[in-house]
Amino acid sequence: MSPTRVRVPAKVNLHLGVGGLRPDGFHELVTVFHAVGLHDVVTVQVADAMGVRVSGPAAAGVPTGSDNLVWRAAELLASRCRAGSPVRVEIAKQIPVAGGMAGGSADAAAALLGCARLWGADPVVLPELAAELGSDVAFGLVGGTALGTGRGELLEPLPTTGELHWVLVPAEFGIAAGDAYRELDRLRAEGAVPPPALDVTGLRAALVSGRPDEVAAALHNDLEPACLSLAPALHAVLAAGRKAGALAGIVSGSGPTCAFLCADEPAARRVAADLPRATVARGPVPGATVLGR
Ligand code: ATP
Incomplete structure (x- = not known):
């Protein structure tokens, strides 16, 4: 077969x-x-x-x-x-x-x-x-x-309108997801981070608008302070992406990959050229897909 x-x-x-x-x-x-x-x-x-x-x-x-x-x-x-x-x-x-x-x-x-x-x-x-x-x-x-x-x-x-153009910057190290969540629990016990952000109304509207600047303003990751605490080097990566012209940068999920949203594809290419190990990618794309033979 x-x-x-x-x-x-x-x-x-x-x-x-x-x-x-x-x-x-x-x-x-x-x-x-x-x-x-x-x-x-x-x-x-x-x-x-x-x-x-x-x-x-x-x-x-x-x-x-x-x-x-x-x-x-x-x-x-x-x-x-x-x-x-x-x-x-x-x-x-x-x-x-x-x-x-x-x-x-x-x-x-x-x-x-x-x-x-x-x-x-x-x-x-x-x-x-x-x-x-x-x-x-x-x-x-x-x-x-x-x-x-x-x-x-x-x-x-x-529902979303149009495509978003990303620059993805992987790190040379990993963060185990469990470690990121434990660090967040520790920071919360110390009162060192804001309360959970559980409302995505603004992001939903931004995604429908098709405006990357609106989506950029609505990006949020509660785990980001925990990732930055575990891997302070990510501060510099986020700053470099913003300086290079990204609309916004966030740590992806439990990190340490950083994702930068850009205004369009040429902007993404320019930002990627300034950042080591960066790749450009667009989204959204379909999930698991069987390929032809
Ligand atoms: P998430 O975003 O879902 O928290 P992640 O992207 O941070 O996940 P993965 O790349 O999925 O992390 O890998 C986490 C761990 O899972 C790895 O360190 C590895 O030991 C184990 N693992 C098991 N199967 C795979 C696989 N197919 N690809 C990558 N890692 C795998």
Whole structure:
């Protein structure tokens, strides 16, 4: 049987409001996910035994065993649909690892879709399995721009007008998402940060307006002070992007990737030229998509 290839985007959080800690250890979130044109490609094919291979510019540090989220995704789908021969999963990785861009979750979403296609499973089960695998996996399936509540797995697509032009600056280090949330809890206990920002009314309107300057003014990340506390070097990255001409810059999700919103594509190219390791990307883009052979 021929391999199935799935392309899946990274995300930035246009808004990340972090509410209280829930009894299950997760924080209650009000977030706006936005899929951007920086992709991993996940290929699944029938094999004698389960296996994961990772290649590409962001491959370093990605696990290749059963702790890779794609392995867990394949096993979960196989157990749920009582089907599934072993598969070999190959990840061509461009999304920075532990970068706050949900790369692992994106790969898991792609693996769910690819295995469902390979095994002839009904894709209707995928959103539920995605939510079981992790907070950001469900968004990887749908892409676009979406409000995420609960721990991020309850999604409502948001209408937007036009495209947004981004400059993405990955760091040379990662921040584990758990560390960022723990640091936020610590800063909150000290009274060192503002209360949770759980209202996205302004951002919703800005997205419909199609005006990048309005979207820029509405970007917000409650986790940013925690990321800056853990990685003070990010202050300089944010300042450099703004100085280079971005409308606004934020830490993406739990960091440390910084995302800069620019007025248009030429502006994004100019800003990217001034920042080391920067890439340009537009959004929104679709979620996990099966590619032609
Ligand atoms: P999020 O934005 O969802 O918090 P992130 O972008 O900060 O996630 P990931 O790139 O998803 O972080 O990786 C977090 C950790 O998950 C990695 O350090 C790695 O050990 C593990 N991991 C498991 N599977 C994958 C995968 N397919 N790609 C990347 N990391 C993976």
